[in-house]
Amino acid sequence: MIANLPFSQACENNKQAILAVLEKELVGHSHVLEVGSGTGQHSVYFAPRLAHLQWQTSDVSNNHQVIQAWHDSYPAPNLHPPLAFDLMTDTMSTSKSNQPYDAIFTANTLHIIAWHLVERLFELVGEALPLDGKLIIYGPFNEHGRYTSASNQSFDLSLRQRDPNSGIRHKEDVVALAKKHDLTLKNEYQLPANNQILVFKK
Numbered sequence: 001m002i003a004n005l006p007f008s009q010a011c012e013n014n015k016q017a018i019l020a021v022l023e024k025e026l027v028g029h030s031h032v033l034e035v036g037s038g039t040g041q042h043s044v045y046f047a048p049r050l051a052h053l054q055w056q057t058s059d060v061s062n063n064h065q066v067i068q069a070w071h072d073s074y075p076a077p078n079l080h081p082p083l084a085f086d087l088m089t090d091t092m093s094t095s096k097s098n099q100p101y102d103a104i105f106t107a108n109t110l111h112i113i114a115w116h117l118v119e120r121l122f123e124l125v126g127e128a129l130p131l132d133g134k135l136i137i138y139g140p141f142n143e144h145g146r147y148t149s150a151s152n153q154s155f156d157l158s159l160r161q162r163d164p165n166s167g168i169r170h171k172e173d174v175v176a177l178a179k180k181h182d183l184t185l186k187n188e189y190q191l192p193a194n195n196q197i198l199v200f201k202k
C-alpha cells in the first residue's frame with residue numbers, strides 16, 4: 001500500500017475471497033457498475049484481475065477524491081473514475097455512462113444505508129439491468145430472523161447506536177425485495193468472518 005492513502009480495513013478483508021466469486025459470476029459480463037465504492041480499494045484490486053470487463057466506480061461526491069487517489073496510485077486501463085451516484089437523489093441514467101451495465105456490484109453498503117435507500121437501490125437496479133444481468137452484493141446478513149454470529153450481533157448494535165436507520169439486513173427481506181424488481185436469487189456464498197455474497201439475476 002502506498003503511504004498516506006486513506007485506508008479501509010473492511011475493504012481489504014476478504015478481497016481475495018470476493019474476487020474468486022466475481023471471477024466465476026462475471027464470466028461473459030462486460031460492464032460493471034460498483035455502487036458505494038468507498039475508498040476505491042476494491043476497484044483497484046478487482047479491475048486489473050477482471051481484465052475482460054470495464055469497472056465503473058461510483059459513490060457520493062464526497063468520496064471521489066479518495067477513490068481517484070487510489071486510482072492514480074494503482075491505474076488500470078479498465079478502471080473508470082468515479083461517477084457521482086447518490087441513492088438519495090440520482091437515477092442510473094443520471095450516472096452518465098454511455099454503456100449499459102450488465103452487472104452491478106456493491107460491498108458493505110446495505111447495512112449502512114437506510115432501508116428506504118436499499119429499496120431505492122433495488123428499484124434502480126431492476127430498471128437498469130438487462131435480462132440475465134446480475135446484482136452481486138457482499139456483506140453480513142441475518143438469516144431466519146437471527147444473527148449468524150456473535151460478532152455480527154455486536155457489529156449490528158454498534159451500527160444502530162451510531163445511526164438507528166442502519167443495521168444488518170435480513171436475507172429474507174432482501175430476497176423478497178429483489179423479487180419485486182424481477183431479480184431472483186441465483187447463488188449465495190459463505191465468506192470468511194460471517195459475510196456472504198448474494199447473486200441476483202434479472
Ligand SMILES: C[S@@+](CC[C@H](N)C(=O)[O-])C[C@H]1O[C@@H](n2cnc3c(N)ncnc32)[C@H](O)[C@@H]1O
Nearest residue numbers: 011036037038060085086087088107108109112
Ligand atoms: C461501509 S462503506 C463501503 C465502502 C466499500 N464498498 C467497502 O466495501 O469498503 C459504505 C458506502 O456506502 C456509500 N453510501 C452511503 N450512502 C449512500 C448513498 N445515499 N448513495 C450511494 N452511496 C452511499 C458510502 O459513501 C460508502 O462508500
